Amino acid sequence: MRPPPPPLVTAGVAGAVVTGVVLGPALGPGLVQSYDLVWSPDPTVTPFALGVGTPAPRAVPSELVVTLLGLAVSAGVAQKLVLFGILLLAATGAAALLLSVRPDAGRLPTVTTAVAALWNPFVAERLVIGHWPVLLGYAVLPWALRALLRVPSAGVLPLCAWVVVAGLGGANAWVVVAPLVVLAAVALRIGLGPAATLAATALGSAAVWAVPALASRVTGDARGFEEFALRADGPAGLVVSALGGGGLWNASSHPPERAAGLLSVATAALLCLGALAVATDRTTRGRVALVGVAGAGLALAVLPALAGRAGLWDVAAAVPGGALLRDSHKLVAAWVAVAAVGIGVGVHRLVSRNHALVPLAALALLALPAMLPSLAWGVGGRLSAVAVPEDLSEAARVASGAGDGAVALLPWGQFRRYEWNDRRVSLSLVPRMVDSPVVFDDSLPLSSGRVRGEDPVAAEVTAALDSGADPWRVLADQGIRYAVVERGPGVATTPDPPRTASTLWSSDSALVVDLGPSVDGLDREATNSILVGWGIALVTTVFVLVGLARRVLEGAGGRRTKW
């Protein structure tokens, strides 16, 4: 008789099945475009992907990574690989962490942990808003914690490698993983040398976005801290929301079940039981570190929302890099990941105490999907792959090849409800499609008002338009040479261009206009800080890769490499 597969393999298979159920129509032909998840059908290494023209680039290096992946396998396949891979990484990471701290856990606890890591409000809300980099951080965190607990036997390089992987997702993935892991490493006293290597890796992988942001001395809008603070996603309040993994600032991302107070409380109770199972199980290895990381993540997520009432948002907004604390809900990731592991620990404790309790323990496996059924099938159909109109791609190609000079995006505003995307809210695709610096309104319009952006040129354009100026005159005054005007159902209308302008492309989806050369033409090139940031990040990555390669070669020579 063939032996049964190891628990981690079983958890991986279950994770793959559940990931398929969660993504559903998102895995069909085409591309998902939802809020911040916008994906060009034509992978191009644009200035936007390199962070050029953005004072505090947030999409580096993530945009370049997915572009390069798209060039290798096509944009559609790349998006599916990224979304599927991240969720599978989250499931297997939590399962692997469980098996690391409780090696005697069987298949039921391991599968329960994998399902809990996938099927929860945190994943649901971040999927809807398209924050795949945050989900990358969430997926990497359990692997990083596992590597952290193995530092005494395996060294610090595997941990550094996971920090580098998180760094590929940019600031939003990095901040979920690096600070908590570095703090935990210091608390665990892994040694001065390993701790210094880890800290250097964390800083080096952040350089690609941190150096340009610090050099530009850009500061955030204090209003953004208030608007993007963790908020209750149900009637049970802010803390219960966070304990259940929910509470993203954007209410439109909240699953409908969260409006039922009982379900919110039940979800929070289950995750609390998970954390409690870890905290009270003396045979769980590294339980203090796990509980510490979970508690720190939860506290860092909730406290800024409370601190705002004390006027601390103004202070955070004035500090360069303080914007990292905006949207603190992402740090709930640590709590959810550890709680998912803890649910597996709890199931293991139940089953090993009395085998007759297997059906009861299996309820834990069912509980989260039962309390959040809307996560199934692309979050209830909210994530669905669609075809991007070919003429929009052609317009982007025309604008890319038009010549030197900045390109403005009209209508002025970066969010769209494309008819071809079933009028779902998403960012405009144009900045990710045009191979020239694109000037666009980087402010964030909310139902409660506008959070100002960081691009000073865009701010001047916005101020002029708000005063009633003609948009074409405003663009010309800023030295902007070209404009891509998106049009069609679901897109606001723009006044016709002046007669002096020449039309380079016109179709149902877009108009490309050449406003003509100006004396002080606006052009944007890579600054020294951008080059330095990319250089440091690249050196850091190479350093870690070379170190790992050496370890693997040494392992092949006799010693076994532990991951």
Added chain:
Amino acid sequence: MNPAVNRVVAFVVGVILALFAIFAAVSALSSSSSASDTEVVQYDAP
């Protein structure tokens, strides 16, 4: 592993697949939202 556990795991996978089917049907029947073409699209719009 105990066959009972295997049955429980198979049951759970079945339940998840059933949910999958239910939400496929619900999403297919749901209508798309409508919005004015002239208004500014807000980041927190549903």
